[in-house]
Amino acid sequence: MNIVLLGSPGAGKGTQAKLLARHRGVAHIATGDLFRANARDGTELGKLAETYMDRGDLVPDEVTIRMLLKRLEEPDTENGAVFDGFPRNLAQARALDEALANHGMGVDCVVLIEVSDEEAVARLSTRWICRNCGAIYHRDPGTAIEGERCENCGGELYQREDDRPEVVRSRLDSQKPPLDMLDYYRQQGKLQTVNGQQDTEAVTAVLLSALDDKHGN
Ligand code: AMP
Numbered sequence: 001m002n003i004v005l006l007g008s009p010g011a012g013k014g015t016q017a018k019l020l021a022r023h024r025g026v027a028h029i030a031t032g033d034l035f036r037a038n039a040r041d042g043t044e045l046g047k048l049a050e051t052y053m054d055r056g057d058l059v060p061d062e063v064t065i066r067m068l069l070k071r072l073e074e075p076d077t078e079n080g081a082v083f084d085g086f087p088r089n090l091a092q093a094r095a096l097d098e099a100l101a102n103h104g105m106g107v108d109c110v111v112l113i114e115v116s117d118e119e120a121v122a123r124l125s126t127r128w129i130c131r132n133c134g135a136i137y138h139r140d141p142g143t144a145i146e147g148e149r150c151e152n153c154g155g156e157l158y159q160r161e162d163d164r165p166e167v168v169r170s171r172l173d174s175q176k177p178p179l180d181m182l183d184y185y186r187q188q189g190k191l192q193t194v195n196g197q198q199d200t201e202a203v204t205a206v207l208l209s210a211l212d213d214k215h216g217n
Contacts, residue, residue, distance in 0.1 A: 001026060001037060001079070001080040001110070001210065001211070002026075002078070002080040002081055002083070002100055002105055002106065002107050002109075003020060003081075003082045003107075003108065003111070004027075004082075004083045004086075004107055004109070004110040004111070004185075005017050005020075005082060005083065005084050005111055005113060005116065005120065006098075006110060006111065006112045006113070006177040006181075006182075007113035007115065007118050007177065007196060008115060008117070008172055008175065008176050008177075009114060009124060009168070009171045009172060010115060010119070010121070010123040010124045010127075010165060010168075010172075010173055010198070011113040011114070011120065011121030011196045012115070012117045012123075012196050012203060013084045013085060013113060013114055014030060014032075014033075014084055014085075014199075015136060015200060016113065016138075016203060016204060016207055017030065017082040017083075017084035018134070018213070019204050020204070020207060020208070021081070021161060021199075021213070022095075023081070023208065024211070025073055025079060026077075026079050026080040026081050026082060027074075027076045027077045027080070027081040027082070028081065028082050028084060029064070029068070029071055029072075029077070029081045029082040029083050029084065029086065030085050031064060031083055031085045032053075032083075032084075032085045033048040033134075034067055034071060035050075035053060035059060035067075036053075036213060038067075039053070039078065044094070045067065047064065047202075049063070050062065053063055053160075053162055053163060054162065054167070055167070055170065056162055056168070056169075056170035056171040056174065056175075057214070058088055058089075058168070058174060060192055061091050061092060062077075062082040064088075064092065065091075065092060065095045068086055068095070068096070068099070069095075071098055072100075072103065077103075078103075078153075080108075083096070087104060088175060088177070088181075089178055089180075089188025090178065090180045090181045090184055090208075092181075093181050093184055093185070094184075097099040099138050099194075099213040100175070105162065107170050107185075107190060108190075108214055109190060109210065109211055109214045110185040110190045110191050110192070110202055111191075111192050111193070111194055111197070111210055112177060112182065112191060112193045113193075113194055113196040113203065114193055114195055114196050115193070115196040115197050117172055119170070119196075120167070120168075120172060121169070121172070123138065124168045124171075125162045125163060125164075125165050126139055126140055126141070126156075127159065127160070127163055128140045128145055128157040128158065128159055129157065129158060129160065130150035130152070130153065130155040130156070130157055131151045131155050131157070131158055132150065132153050132154075132156070133150060133151075133152050133155055135150050135151070135152050135155075137150075137199070138147045141186065143169070145157060153190070159174055163196065164198045165214075183212050192210045193215070194206045194207060194210070
């Protein structure tokens with residue numbers, strides 16, 4: 001099963017994608033994570049991606065799609081995947097359909113997680129992430145975090161460079177799911193929406209029931 005999660009930065013795609021992938025036994029593919037891993041490893045791709053990520057801009061389609069196609073060749077994707085942060089525009093959506101068709105698959109379900117800009121800004125500007133396991137914590141400005149470690153694994157907590165308020169604004173401007181992409185999925189009868197301003201468990205429950213409806217199980 002291939003599931004696409006759409007939503008503004010801060011909508012909760014990453015959190016939900018991890019849970020759904022585990023629940024469904026499919027891969028979790030997050031293009032942002034792939035770019036960050038490349039940047040950490042200092043690859044050419046990573047260096048290029050960083051120049052866009054630092055400004056809150058999208059990395060060009062050609063580079064992003066090539067990276068995604070390579071990721072789809074890995075064996076853990078054979079039962080499908082939850083796509084988190086890809087596609088971000090119509091060209092990417094079409095490229096995903098084509099790539100999955102080459103593997104005898106297609107997109108089964110697309111869910112748009114909706115949150116207001118205010119909520120997204122509030123979440124991203126207070127977000128701390130575990131370097132080791134990716135767990136997410138929220139701390140209001142001024143609330144001590146120095147030295148605090150991850151509750152799950154003891155890993156170090158950090159704030160993403162692009163979660164700085166000035167970059168967050170530009171990400172929200174340039175990275176909302178565009179209408180032509182939403183129409184593309186709507187016309188295929190695949191698009192569902194969920195209110196992302198509920199707690200994590202409530203959003204997960206709605207997502208799981210949306211998937212069950214699709215598969216009738
Ligand atoms: P994310 O972790 O999904 O917030 O992505 C972090 C950054 O990676 C984004 O701000 C973009 O610069 C880049 N990025 C991630 N996914 C894509 C994509 N599908 N297309 C273009 N750029 C992307």
